[in-house]
Amino acid sequence: MAGDTLTAPPARRPVQPPVQVDGLVRAFGARTVLDGLDLSIGRGEFVALIGKSGCGKTTLLRLLAGIDRPDGGALRVPERRMVVFQEHRLLPWRRVWRNVAIGLRDRDARGAAEEALEEVGLASHVNAWPRTLSGGEAQRVALARALVRDPELLLLDEPFAALDALTRIKMHTLVRRLVDRHRPAVLLVTHDVDEAILLAERVVTMRDGRLAAEHAITAPRGGGRQDPEFQRLRATLLAELGVTEDTGSEGGEAAGAGEGGA
Numbered sequence: 001m002a003g004d005t006l007t008a009p010p011a012r013r014p015v016q017p018p019v020q021v022d023g024l025v026r027a028f029g030a031r032t033v034l035d036g037l038d039l040s041i042g043r044g045e046f047v048a049l050i051g052k053s054g055c056g057k058t059t060l061l062r063l064l065a066g067i068d069r070p071d072g073g074a075l076r077v078p079e080r081r082m083v084v085f086q087e088h089r090l091l092p093w094r095r096v097w098r099n100v101a102i103g104l105r106d107r108d109a110r111g112a113a114e115e116a117l118e119e120v121g122l123a124s125h126v127n128a129w130p131r132t133l134s135g136g137e138a139q140r141v142a143l144a145r146a147l148v149r150d151p152e153l154l155l156l157d158e159p160f161a162a163l164d165a166l167t168r169i170k171m172h173t174l175v176r177r178l179v180d181r182h183r184p185a186v187l188l189v190t191h192d193v194d195e196a197i198l199l200a201e202r203v204v205t206m207r208d209g210r211l212a213a214e215h216a217i218t219a220p221r222g223g224g225r226q227d228p229e230f231q232r233l234r235a236t237l238l239a240e241l242g243v244t245e246d247t248g249s250e251g252g253e254a255a256g257a258g259e260g261g262a
């Protein structure tokens with residue numbers, strides 16, 4: 001009879017999310033910036049973090065990057081993690097490919113760098129000097145430098161904030177394509193509500209040192225700003241941030257970038 005021989009199904013280990021943060025605390029003097037923050041990011045998940053200026057977004061990102069240490073709580077992050085900052089941080093005395101290849105132990109570091117540069121559309125700039133690049137090109141090199149290391153976690157700290165609106169739109173498309181291909185877990189810190197909705201799968205907001213709310217993005221990708229779901233979420237997020245849409249003003253500085261759709 002079927003079932004006589006009972007073979008236990010192979011024990012399945014629960015899949016641990018690459019990023020798991022529990023009760024994170026970080027204080028600077030008397031100011032507690034992170035006050036028991038919890039966050040988890042799944043494998044290949046793209047999370048955007050928004051919140052008023054000074055609420056602690058970069059502080060959290062620096063802790064995840066391992067640049068800073070927490071005062072309390074637990075933090076689990078993958079070993080292979082890379083950060084792209086608002087400014088490109090390229091070394092001006094090294095050619096573009098060498099900037100990408102810095103610290104690579106591969107025997108063919110140059111080949112790997114060239115491949116990554118091709119992926120971001122800069123195959124023709126392999127031998128260029130950083131000072132000859134536009135802002136958008138330099139940020140693409142910074143992206144190539146991050147991706148060439150095949151990170152399990154990609155931390156993006158307002159990487160598009162200093163770019164003009166058109167370049168920003170192109171960067172959105174590029175980043176989404178690269179993330180779809182490489183599938184790292186991503187945390188994007190941004191002031192731009194539209195950017196958060198267009199790029200992420202989940203948007204979390206931060207207030208008083210903790211996550212205040214989270215929203216799964218259900219707006220269809222490529223639906224653009226006119227999509228009703230996009231509009232609804234945008235209004236919700238702006239309200240959470242205390243932004244009055246009429247004037248576009250608030251205590252912080254969250255706003256849209258003027259994008260028709262990525």
Ligand SMILES: Nc1ncnc2c1ncn2[C@@H]1O[C@H](COP(=O)(O)OP(=O)(O)OP(=O)(O)O)[C@@H](O)[C@H]1O
Nearest residue numbers: 028029033051052053054055056057058059060191
């Ligand atoms: N090393 C430090 N020493 C002292 N205070 C700090 C330090 N780093 C951050 N802070 C303070 O912690 C608070 C949070 O800063 P953080 O840069 O994380 O905010 P943010 O949300 O990223 O702001 P913004 O959106 O303006 O970039 C601020 O009040 C800041 O002055």
